[in-house]
Amino acid sequence: MNSPASTSRLKLISYTALFASIGFGIIGQLLMKHTMSNKAGGFLTWAFVQQLALALTIYSLGIINWIFALRSVKLSIAYPLTSLNYVGILLGSYYFFGEKITLIRVAGVALIFMGVLLVALPIKNRRSFQEDAR
Numbered sequence: 142m143n144s145p146a147s148t149s150r151l152k153l154i155s156y157t158a159l160f161a162s163i164g165f166g167i168i169g170q171l172l173m174k175h176t177m178s179n180k181a182g183g184f185l186t187w188a189f190v191q192q193l194a195l196a197l198t199i200y201s202l203g204i205i206n207w208i209f210a211l212r213s214v215k216l217s218i219a220y221p222l223t224s225l226n227y228v229g230i231l232l233g234s235y236y237f238f239g240e241k242i243t244l245i246r247v248a249g250v251a252l253i254f255m256g257v258l259l260v261a262l263p264i265k266n267r268r269s270f271q272e273d274a275r
Contacts, residue, residue: 169200
């Protein structure tokens with residue numbers, strides 16, 4: 142039988158892996174965009190293959206961390222939290238690629254994020270939140 146300390150440690154490791162997965166996913170996507178945007182060297186050059194391999198490796202680290210995260214994080218919580226990718230991609234696209242952040246995009250990402258919070262909040266907290274609202 143698992144002790145409470147080992148269960149707590151497993152949860153901490155799993156949530157760390159979940160957020161690492163999100164981070165690696167964001168970085169991998171941004172590197173893929175950078176690789177595909179770099180037209181100066183052409184496709185199928187050694188530099189292109191190296192950049193693409195790096196992007197795919199980092200993205201793959203996200204997948205590996207995702208698998209570890211699912212060990213103890215409920216899928217119904219883990220999957221909605223991956224929508225934090227939207228926030229990271231929005232900010233990364235602005236910072237690295239000069240893409241515009243419009244009010245509509247911010248509103249869309251904010252709505253997604255609020256939806257994630259509603260899904261990810263534990264049910265017992267939601268009940269007390271509903272009782273406070275009454």
